[in-house]
Amino acid sequence: LIVTENLCKTYLIGGQQLMAIKNINLAISANEYVALTGPSGSGKSTLMNLLGALDSPSSGTYWLNGKDVSSLQDPELAAVRNKQIGFVFQTFNLIPRFTALENVALPLLYANMGPEDRIRMATEKLCEVGLSKRLHHKPNELSGGQRQRVAIARALVNNPTILLADEPTGNLDSKTSDDIMDLFENLHHAGNTIVVVTHEADIAQRALRVVRLTDGQIESDIIN
Amino acid sequence: LIVTENLCKTYLIGGQQLMAIKNINLAISANEYVALTGPSGSGKSTLMNLLGALDSPSSGTYWLNGKDVSSLQDPELAAVRNKQIGFVFQTFNLIPRFTALENVALPLLYANMGPEDRIRMATEKLCEVGLSKRLHHKPNELSGGQRQRVAIARALVNNPTILLADEPTGNLDSKTSDDIMDLFENLHHAGNTIVVVTHEADIAQRALRVVRLTDGQIESDIIN
Numbered sequence: 001l002i003v004t005e006n007l008c009k010t011y012l013i014g015g016q017q018l019m020a021i022k023n024i025n026l027a028i029s030a031n032e033y034v035a036l037t038g039p040s041g042s043g044k045s046t047l048m049n050l051l052g053a054l055d056s057p058s059s060g061t062y063w064l065n066g067k068d069v070s071s072l073q074d075p076e077l078a079a080v081r082n083k084q085i086g087f088v089f090q091t092f093n094l095i096p097r098f099t100a101l102e103n104v105a106l107p108l109l110y111a112n113m114g115p116e117d118r119i120r121m122a123t124e125k126l127c128e129v130g131l132s133k134r135l136h137h138k139p140n141e142l143s144g145g146q147r148q149r150v151a152i153a154r155a156l157v158n159n160p161t162i163l164l165a166d167e168p169t170g171n172l173d174s175k176t177s178d179d180i181m182d183l184f185e186n187l188h189h190a191g192n193t194i195v196v197v198t199h200e201a202d203i204a205q206r207a208l209r210v211v212r213l214t215d216g217q218i219e220s221d222i223i224n
Numbered sequence: 225l226i227v228t229e230n231l232c233k234t235y236l237i238g239g240q241q242l243m244a245i246k247n248i249n250l251a252i253s254a255n256e257y258v259a260l261t262g263p264s265g266s267g268k269s270t271l272m273n274l275l276g277a278l279d280s281p282s283s284g285t286y287w288l289n290g291k292d293v294s295s296l297q298d299p300e301l302a303a304v305r306n307k308q309i310g311f312v313f314q315t316f317n318l319i320p321r322f323t324a325l326e327n328v329a330l331p332l333l334y335a336n337m338g339p340e341d342r343i344r345m346a347t348e349k350l351c352e353v354g355l356s357k358r359l360h361h362k363p364n365e366l367s368g369g370q371r372q373r374v375a376i377a378r379a380l381v382n383n384p385t386i387l388l389a390d391e392p393t394g395n396l397d398s399k400t401s402d403d404i405m406d407l408f409e410n411l412h413h414a415g416n417t418i419v420v421v422t423h424e425a426d427i428a429q430r431a432l433r434v435v436r437l438t439d440g441q442i443e444s445d446i447i448n
């Protein structure tokens with residue numbers, strides 16, 4: 001499903017090359033559940049952004065469903081990002097002037113759903129993450145963990161075949177964390193593919209495979 | 225050092241009153257090390273913002289060092305916020321167009337330090353949090369955990385007597401987390417006061433007292 005070959009991402013800063021990820025060779029099959037771990041700064045978010053087709057590599061290739069992602073153009077690229085992939089950003093990336101409900105309903109514009117169905121579906125997702133009483137709050141009227149859950153609901157609302165979640169429980173207490181991980185497991189049991197970046201050992205243990213990055217490279221890739 | 229009496233914060237939203245915190249009575253002495261825990265949305269950040277004099281309560285009183293904080297005006301209020309208190313925000317609140325070094329040096333403007341001393345002090349703090357190689361990166365050129373550590377360095381740079389840290393390790397791997405908690409313990413052993421909001425049990429265990437919030441009120445207040 002996901003295959004990368006010698007994937008590299010280099011930044012130019014202060015006149016120097018900084019290799020955020022170097023020669024990543026990764027293969028993830030459909031219906032896998034992978035945890036991506038590693039120290040702060042090791043390249044996890046960079047890799048996730050490439051897998052989510054939100055960024056392009058400096059070199060190397062990324063095949064998604066057998067297609068070279070760098071050859072994709074809109075509208076196909078937009079469809080991949082919005083319908084096939086659900087992405088939970090490490091910094092949430094919510095739209096400040098939209099309410100929780102409006103933020104979560106947004107990807108459904110790609111699902112050819114009428115406005116009533118979009119509201120109903122978005123409401124359902126927000127209830128699943130425990131935010132039934134916060135539908136009409138804007139991001140600055142929500143706590144950190146509530147914003148994180150809006151980002152999670154938005155990633156799940158299109159029933160994606162691939163969920164890419166970058167540290168989805170960093171702002172959540174353990175009970176709420178468990179609820180979110182249960183949701184992810186439901187998605188997995190329905191046949192979908194999950195990649196979760198996490199710093200927490202107990203979250204990583206719930207995955208079936210753990211890939212560890214250090215200094216932009218894969219240090220280990222172990223079946224749980 | 226910190227005394228609150230019937231502290232309340234209420235928001236008006238959708239025509240309704242939302243009591244984020246209700247009748248908080250809290251007393252923290254100098255040189256205490258307190259963990260503040262509780263479910264997502266329970267009022268922890270709201271309380272921290274009040275303790276940091278970054279926001280004012282809807283009702284109730286907050287005495288800091290024996291003074292009623294609501295009676296403070298600039299420049300005394302600004303001095304309290306910038307010299308006496310170090311605040312690590314849950315969402316970091318870094319200045320996007322400033323580098324890590326410039327962000328950390330900013331509070332030192334209140335310390336009457338010349339520019340060379342400010343650069344030296346800010347560099348030292350960034351090295352202490354492991355960012356010696358990221359001094360000239362702007363926030364959008366840093367990973368999530370690196371931004372979090374810039375926020376921590378900025379809170380520590382003025383050697384505050386009170387450190388208020390709102391989920392300071394949420395984006396950090398366990399080794400980096402331990403390093404940060406060691407820094408906090410050094411500050412504590414030097415006689416200062418620490419309040420840390422955390423969802424992680426092992427971080428809470430390093431404190432000497434644990435205050436738990438639920439639904440805006442103190443549920444328990446226990447010596448560790």
Ligand SMILES: Nc1ncnc2c1ncn2[C@@H]1O[C@H](COP(=O)(O)OP(=O)(O)OP(=O)(O)O)[C@@H](O)[C@H]1O
Nearest residue numbers: 141143144145146235244264265266267268269270
């Ligand atoms: N501006 C606002 N208007 C309305 N409600 C608000 C506003 N800001 C916060 N709230 C609500 O106040 C409650 C407390 O928020 P707070 O940020 O203090 O929670 P928290 O304990 O820090 O949560 P977390 O662990 O998720 O960070 C939340 O339920 C939130 O929805």
Ligand SMILES: Nc1ncnc2c1ncn2[C@@H]1O[C@H](COP(=O)(O)OP(=O)(O)OP(=O)(O)O)[C@@H](O)[C@H]1O
Nearest residue numbers: 011020040041042043044045046365367368369370
């Ligand atoms: N625009 C940029 N310019 C220069 N360097 C960058 C840029 N963006 C990221 N980096 C660097 O690339 C490296 C990898 O960043 P990345 O965000 O992928 O790390 P991460 O593993 O997600 O870390 P964390 O666990 O802290 O979130 C970091 O060392 C970071 O400083």
Ligand SMILES: [Mg+2]
Nearest residue numbers: 045090367368
């Ligand atoms: Mg990251």
Ligand SMILES: [Mg+2]
Nearest residue numbers: 143144269314
């Ligand atoms: Mg909070």
